[in-house]
Amino acid sequence: MFKIVKREEMAQGTIVLNEIKAPRIAEKAKPGQFVILQKNEKGERIPLTMADSNPEKGTITIIYMIVGKSSALFGDMKVEDEYFAVIGPLGKPTHIKKYGKVVCVGGGTGIAVLHPIARGLKQAGNDVATIIGSRNKDLLILEDKMVKASNNFYVCTDDGSKGHHGFVTDVLKDILEKNDIDLVVAIGPVPMMKFVSMITKEKNIETMVSLNPIMVDGTGMCGCCRVSIGDETKFACVDGPEFDGHKVDYDELSKRLQAYLEDEKKSYDEYKKKVS
Amino acid sequence: MSDKKVKKTKKEKPNRIKMPEQAPEIRKNNFIEVPTGLTEEMAVAEALRCLQCKKPACIAGCPVSVDIPGFIQKIADKDFSGAAEKLWEKNALPAVCGRVCPQEIQCEGKCIVGKKGEPVAIGYLERFVADRAREKQEGKLPEIAEKTGKKVAVIGSGPSGLTVAGDLILKGHDVTIFEAFHNSGGVLVYGIPEFRLPKKIVKSEVATLIKLGVKIELNIVVGTTVTIDELFQEGFDAVYVGVGAGLPKFMNLPNENAIGIFSANEYLTRANLMKAYLFPEYDTPMPMGKNVVVLGAGNVAMDSARTAVRLGADSVKIVYRRSRDEMPARAEELHHAQEEGVEFVLLTNPVQFFSNEQGRLTGMECLKMELGEPDDSGRRRPVPIKGSEYSFDCDLAIISVGANANPLLTNSTPEINLNQWGNIIANPLNGKTSKKGVWAGGDIVTGMATVILAMGAGREAANSIHDYLTLGW
Ligand SMILES: Cc1cc2nc3c(=O)[nH]c(=O)nc-3n(C[C@H](O)[C@H](O)[C@H](O)COP(=O)(O)OP(=O)(O)OC[C@H]3O[C@@H](n4cnc5c(N)ncnc54)[C@H](O)[C@@H]3O)c2cc1C
Numbered sequence: 001m002f003k004i005v006k007r008e009e010m011a012q013g014t015i016v017l018n019e020i021k022a023p024r025i026a027e028k029a030k031p032g033q034f035v036i037l038q039k040n041e042k043g044e045r046i047p048l049t050m051a052d053s054n055p056e057k058g059t060i061t062i063i064y065m066i067v068g069k070s071s072a073l074f075g076d077m078k079v080e081d082e083y084f085a086v087i088g089p090l091g092k093p094t095h096i097k098k099y100g101k102v103v104c105v106g107g108g109t110g111i112a113v114l115h116p117i118a119r120g121l122k123q124a125g126n127d128v129a130t131i132i133g134s135r136n137k138d139l140l141i142l143e144d145k146m147v148k149a150s151n152n153f154y155v156c157t158d159d160g161s162k163g164h165h166g167f168v169t170d171v172l173k174d175i176l177e178k179n180d181i182d183l184v185v186a187i188g189p190v191p192m193m194k195f196v197s198m199i200t201k202e203k204n205i206e207t208m209v210s211l212n213p214i215m216v217d218g219t220g221m222c223g224c225c226r227v228s229i230g231d232e233t234k235f236a237c238v239d240g241p242e243f244d245g246h247k248v249d250y251d252e253l254s255k256r257l258q259a260y261l262e263d264e265k266k267s268y269d270e271y272k273k274k275v276s
Numbered sequence: 277m278s279d280k281k282v283k284k285t286k287k288e289k290p291n292r293i294k295m296p297e298q299a300p301e302i303r304k305n306n307f308i309e310v311p312t313g314l315t316e317e318m319a320v321a322e323a324l325r326c327l328q329c330k331k332p333a334c335i336a337g338c339p340v341s342v343d344i345p346g347f348i349q350k351i352a353d354k355d356f357s358g359a360a361e362k363l364w365e366k367n368a369l370p371a372v373c374g375r376v377c378p379q380e381i382q383c384e385g386k387c388i389v390g391k392k393g394e395p396v397a398i399g400y401l402e403r404f405v406a407d408r409a410r411e412k413q414e415g416k417l418p419e420i421a422e423k424t425g426k427k428v429a430v431i432g433s434g435p436s437g438l439t440v441a442g443d444l445i446l447k448g449h450d451v452t453i454f455e456a457f458h459n460s461g462g463v464l465v466y467g468i469p470e471f472r473l474p475k476k477i478v479k480s481e482v483a484t485l486i487k488l489g490v491k492i493e494l495n496i497v498v499g500t501t502v503t504i505d506e507l508f509q510e511g512f513d514a515v516y517v518g519v520g521a522g523l524p525k526f527m528n529l530p531n532e533n534a535i536g537i538f539s540a541n542e543y544l545t546r547a548n549l550m551k552a553y554l555f556p557e558y559d560t561p562m563p564m565g566k567n568v569v570v571l572g573a574g575n576v577a578m579d580s581a582r583t584a585v586r587l588g589a590d591s592v593k594i595v596y597r598r599s600r601d602e603m604p605a606r607a608e609e610l611h612h613a614q615e616e617g618v619e620f621v622l623l624t625n626p627v628q629f630f631s632n633e634q635g636r637l638t639g640m641e642c643l644k645m646e647l648g649e650p651d652d653s654g655r656r657r658p659v660p661i662k663g664s665e666y667s668f669d670c671d672l673a674i675i676s677v678g679a680n681a682n683p684l685l686t687n688s689t690p691e692i693n694l695n696q697w698g699n700i701i702a703n704p705l706n707g708k709t710s711k712k713g714v715w716a717g718g719d720i721v722t723g724m725a726t727v728i729l730a731m732g733a734g735r736e737a738a739n740s741i742h743d744y745l746t747l748g749w
């Protein structure tokens with residue numbers, strides 16, 4: 001049913017793209033929404049954002065980093081292989097409208113999540129500046145697509161192998177010094193979103209982040225994905241995944257993401273032993 | 277002398293049959309069903325205890341009016357497939373109901389024999405008949421009426437949706453179930469554990485529906501993947517909403533988001549639907565606790581506590597703010613939990629959780645309560661005893677204090693009227709909602725109730741949908 005029609009490797013094989021047949025979902029998908037996928041009946045339910053969708057072809061695209069057993073299982077699937085389950089579209093879509101001047105900041109696979117949002121914001125008439133970052137130039141993804149989705153485009157690498165030598169937050173600070181910005185969108189590793197939000201909070205600039213807590217059902221029935229937003233507990237799968245970056249309790253989120261560290265390692269190690 | 281004694285025992289009414297079950301020490305270490313089922317001899321002996329009352333009080337206690345003396349007589353006559361057919365007339369899932377109905381407040385609670393002694397074991401007999409029919413493939417499936425060409429969409433594959441689907445396929449309609457999860461059965465597969473309701477039973481009930489022609493589309497979240505209006509556009513003539521009460525309540529206590537604190541929904545879904553207790557053979561990790569606390573005292577709480585026992589916890593406590601008499605769980609579940617070493621900490625209310633640097637749960641604080649004046653429900657209201665706070669260590673807490681209605685579907689269909697708690701308002705007689713062509717029933721209407729009530733609501737709605745499809749709204 002959920003057949004892979006296209007597969008690509010990126011960032012030296014650490015990141016994989018799958019285009020999957022899922023007509024009902026493709027028809028509904030909006031930027032910012034995600035799906036939950038399961039490789040087989042014994043598999044985990046894994047949330048991944050839709051990096052693209054094509055209602056005419058009836059397909060959706062996911063881009064994921066291989067970090068553990070489930071993503072490795074996904075990565076090992078070939079064109080024509082089928083996912084056991086794909087559920088969605090889940091989560092609230094990004095609120096796309098005309099804000100004025102927008103800065104989009106992306107890191108790691110967060111860039112894939114950011115792309116349809118940046119594209120949507122530009123189409124809605126915003127002036128979009130995009131900053132993307134990674135450890136080195138070989139790990140950067142979707143550069144040319146991001147260039148098209150932005151009016152101004154900046155690259156940062158931790159080792160200086162491309163663009164600015166340093167963090168995305170350096171470039172962000174610089175842009176905020178020189179411009180009046182109406183909205184900042186930050187999607188990537190939790191520490192990145194935390195630091196971006198700290199910077200924009202000082203300047204009181206509206207900031208939107210996309211959170212990635214551990215999930216089970218993705219429909220609001222378990223509470224696994226709960227995050228603290230200001231004084232309130234929210235379920236990221238139905239109330240988010242996007243939230244006001246200034247209100248998120250990032251430390252709690254980082255800790256909760258570590259909940260199954262030992263189990264995950266055990267299961268990934270066993271899998272690696274089995275395939276090698 | 278000895279002669280006389282024998283005669284006397286003969287005259288004495290036989291006692292209620294004892295269901296054979298795995299011993300607590302053994303079952304604590306496995307997920308196999310606890311009661312092992314009656315033998316044919318036991319079932320017949322128990323059937324003979326029924327007085328075949330002219331005005332059977334038991335039937336009045338059953339929400340779907342199973343012909344109880346009728347099916348019991350067939351057991352007494354050793355016509356077991358006839359007994360199964362009798363059950364199926366009113367109850368599509370007898371193997372499930374025989375196991376999970378709170379019989380002590382329903383059918384058995386009203387049984388005349390129970391006035392003086394112990395009631396007839398109606399639940400055990402129901403289970404016996406249904407299991408036997410399934411295992412021996414006995415009993416005729418009902419005839420399917422001539423096709424009507426009408427299409428019905430059933431949203432949700434819990435007991436209430438399954439009942440509607442079964443009834444309407446028999447009446448000749450074309451039925452498709454849409455289910456959000458990757459497996460059908462609702463709470464029967466994701467909530468109630470294997471040791472209480474083996475999943476193969478639910479599977480076989482669903483397989484029967486498929487054999488009858490019901491189509492099931494899994495992985496469809498109605499409200500997001502497709503809306504009710506779009507289902508009408510796709511050509512469905514009527515829609516039944518049986519999506520359950522799937523939004524966990526938390527308690528809003530300090531530190532409630534610590535790692536190690538779960539809703540019962542999450543804990544049980546991991547264990548049952550995702551089979552996480554078989555990790556790493558299955559990929560979903562299962563939280564393990566040494567000192568486990570379960571907050572609440574219903575069936576869901578007992579299931580959580582007994583799952584934790586089986587996963588090797590050193591201690592499992594049920595913390596409940598009222599007293600033993602008010603615990604809402606089925607009597608059998610309470611009894612089983614106690615036998616398995618679950619500790620009941622009654623008249624106690626949680627105050628806050630404690631966690632360490634890594635954000636993991638390390639303990640909690642509770643407050644002792646005493647019973648005060650009766651409240652609206654007639655139960656004496658628990659009131660806190662000042663200064664009675666105390667703390668203890670725990671590393672896993674499961675919150676099981678109820679569920680609310682999940683708004684995912686209803687948000688997408690504003691024409692369906694809801695009550696103040698977000699439950700769908702449906703006509704109690706026929707399940708009609710405020711939107712034309714849409715019916716609803718089960719937990720999404722009543723809030724979390726019981727399997728048999730959800731099925732009863734499904735039955736009424738199916739009749740009403742049939743009338744609509746053949747006669748009009
Ligand atoms: C709404 C949402 C959208 C997401 N979109 C994407 C995406 O587009 N591309 C992508 O590469 N990843 C995305 N993620 C993260 C992705 O779900 C995880 O990387 C994946 O679940 C890891 O599974 P695993 O079994 O391979 O690794 P595991 O062995 O389970 O975990 C490995 C590491 O990943 C972390 N992790 C585990 N579960 C999650 C999780 N749900 N989210 C984040 N980290 C997790 C763990 O802390 C651990 O350190 C998204 C997560 C959410 C909640």
Ligand SMILES: Cc1cc2nc3c(=O)[nH]c(=O)nc-3n(C[C@H](O)[C@H](O)[C@H](O)COP(=O)(O)OP(=O)(O)OC[C@H]3O[C@@H](n4cnc5c(N)ncnc54)[C@H](O)[C@@H]3O)c2cc1C
Nearest residue numbers: 432434435436456462463467498520718719725726727730
């Ligand atoms: C742990 C536990 C133990 C219980 N023990 C007992 C017991 O011993 N005895 C008893 O009588 N009762 C018991 N109950 C209560 C009983 O299970 C419920 O009252 C009953 O299952 C309700 O049936 P339902 O069909 O209304 O909903 P559910 O069984 O909840 O099924 C609803 C189905 O709809 C699906 N769904 C939800 N939203 C959507 C959507 N938007 N689109 C598509 N599908 C959707 C869900 O995934 C689910 O499969 C227990 C409940 C729990 C949680």
Ligand code: SF4
Nearest residue numbers: 338342373377382383
């Ligand atoms: S369906 Fe439930 S209440 Fe009715 S007779 Fe059977 S066990 Fe009793």
Ligand code: SF4
Nearest residue numbers: 326327329334387388
């Ligand atoms: S009330 Fe008891 S004894 Fe009478 S018919 Fe029902 S089950 Fe039999």
Ligand code: FES
Nearest residue numbers: 218220222223237
């Ligand atoms: S993942 Fe279960 S409620 Fe969000």
